[in-house]
Amino acid sequence: MKPSIPKGTRDFTPEEMAKRTYIFDTLKKVFRTYGFQQIETPAMENLSTLMGKYGEEGDKLLFKILNSGDWLSALTSNSASDLTSNSANKLVSEKGLRYDLTVPFARFVVQNREKIVFPFRRYQIQPVWRADRPQKGRYREFYQCDVDVVGTDSLLCEAELISIVKQVYKSLGIRVCLKLNNRKILAGIAELIGMPDKLTDITVAIDKLDKMGLEKVNEELLDKGLTTEAVDKLQPIFNMEGSNEKKLQTLKEVLKDSLVGLKGIEELEQILALTAEACQAEQDDGGFSIEIDLTLARGLNYYTGAIFEVKALDVEIGSITGGGRYDNLTGIFGMPGVSGVGISFGADRIYDVLNQLNLYPETSVEKTCIMFAHFGEKERKYAFRWAEELRSRGVNAEVYPDVCKIKKQMDYANRQQIQFVAVVGETEMQNNTVNLKNMQSGEQMQVNMQQLVEKI
């Protein structure tokens, strides 16, 4: 029997873990400097918490847990002929695996409202599970890294999240562009043309402008059922270009009759002004830019204000971070009026980007610094005492466990990329030394404990 793991899931080897830990540690460090605190929620949630929150398709992609005990009788006591797998789900399953971190967070806020100090700044780094068809770069178990503030509608939060994006990618060495939009501006455009149901078609069209050109895009919109008048009104938006300021100027003119549209523009202006303020404290922002992009329509039914998405400049890959403001996250759980804003970092995509750009730092905390090789049982005991002494000083040390040929011990050290090997024979024991070899330079010397500590 050859063992395997479920498709779409992965094992992580020590080398992969070290890289992932590097990403998570970088995120945590930045999150903390902005005062965010970590929470965790259970892997399993009640299906009543999860169902209906991700659309019909999402409901299907939830991993459901079979009830313990005699689940079959719940099924057979119903007339089986009336049941479909869908309607039978409810009879045999009460719990499901976390699908994202947002709904569990909303549930957490409502359930723990008495313990929480608002505005509540939390981050959460945990795996989520989706019964998606596995593909290259898409897994059934993957980590999300979410950071949210709830209990305030201050636009300072948006500006801080932008700063967080900037600091995270600066720390990781990834050049990015942050795309910025606002749900209210899209609502304003819908008002302008009087066709709110065509909003998705319009954002898709804007997205195609670069590739297809203005003429074809206009044709397509007419095909989709927009009136000639509506397409005419959209022309200044399609022709928008240049700096963010210039785009905002155009939008202000086009949307001058839409209260909600103007509100969206004002929000973006404030966010950009705050962000500019923050940048005064920065010397260099070469690897970071912000671009207003009306095609951003992620979570359209969900977000009510700013919408963010981050693209890596030097790698062909989808968005590596995204988020936005939602005005009523906890309403579904009976706690209305709690505004929040958050972003989610995609650890798996960041992992791929760092791999492709070869940006992982060489120093990995996980590596063993020194291994003791030995010629026999007495020497091994001696080595063990030395290793214990080093460990008590915080040095990562190993003693080769078996008594065997030195070559085999050296092979192990080589394959593990251990930098120093200390060989112990009778002479070394008599002199209270070890023979220290630098595996990179090949340099070798007899050292006592004090010299050893200085060397490594």
Added chain:
Amino acid sequence: MKPSIPKGTRDFTPEEMAKRTYIFDTLKKVFRTYGFQQIETPAMENLSTLMGKYGEEGDKLLFKILNSGDWLSALTSNSASDLTSNSANKLVSEKGLRYDLTVPFARFVVQNREKIVFPFRRYQIQPVWRADRPQKGRYREFYQCDVDVVGTDSLLCEAELISIVKQVYKSLGIRVCLKLNNRKILAGIAELIGMPDKLTDITVAIDKLDKMGLEKVNEELLDKGLTTEAVDKLQPIFNMEGSNEKKLQTLKEVLKDSLVGLKGIEELEQILALTAEACQAEQDDGGFSIEIDLTLARGLNYYTGAIFEVKALDVEIGSITGGGRYDNLTGIFGMPGVSGVGISFGADRIYDVLNQLNLYPETSVEKTCIMFAHFGEKERKYAFRWAEELRSRGVNAEVYPDVCKIKKQMDYANRQQIQFVAVVGETEMQNNTVNLKNMQSGEQMQVNMQQLVEKI
């Protein structure tokens, strides 16, 4: 609708997370100094990997995942009358949640044997799930922290694991006793009396000696079907006391005719000798002791050599760490002859012990060091710039997001136990300062950026 979570599961608030992170970080730091490297395995494993590994009871306690799609037809195509929930499980479920870290680790070793350098030293800190009846201190989702070496039968590994136990509890400040046994000694006792099936009864009896006294224990064993001769032969073992050396001496005499028993004694002697050697590097081991304890019988069908269990001295609680040597972990997955030894730290019990003894250090990395309070929008913008400056120096800083009364802002800082508050008004902006208040001492002063950095 009031939201809730499945019974036996928990949310972790920032305060709880900080405590848990402290425990995990302490474990990781010690594990690393001994050259162990982290791996992770998927939450879901194929049921073919999990079933039959934990006994019949364990199979029932596995959380099973309902197959996606039309699972019902698999069921209805069988004649339902023949099915029980148990036999139907196989038809509707292929995957289950991880029940421990040991079986997934064995699967990992076999599946990744080409990538692994043996002897392989790994640690793994992940949640596991069991459909146990929830009780005080027993959860359906809880973390295990396992550390194992596989691919060597060197007793140095046992000695190193004992050192790890010692270092971990020394770091945490918990006084412990490590109980030590060896499966081979128990096998020797079974040989001695010729009744291997009574081994559990005998270890239970030894455990009751303290409370019930020798006479009653002997009576109970006769009731359980032991011969008078067998009970007689056990008397020297029941009367064992004193130091580990003295116990080993007694065992040597009693088990002198059992090869396997003598092998077990020799193993314990070597482990204790190595451990004594390691302690020479230590100044102080006041909070740590090792005691040979023949009543240790955990995982009796599983372990083949040393067996460990750790008890906290100052708290009434079950074992907080346990493990042992297994000679054929990966055999079930078609890779025989791989010996290993490992221990598992129970994070939830350690959490409870630290809470009861009030041993958490005050410094928590998660806390915000300074919050900026402000009198209006301009002041908030100014504060944001200052906060960004501090964050770039690694200081955890917050700006109160809303423009509101200073009292409300101060209340937030108090409830969050933030140590410093910097108040920004018009005067401060003009002077390029902030009014810094130490929330503990009440001390207040005007400072510029440089003075602020020095103060905090």
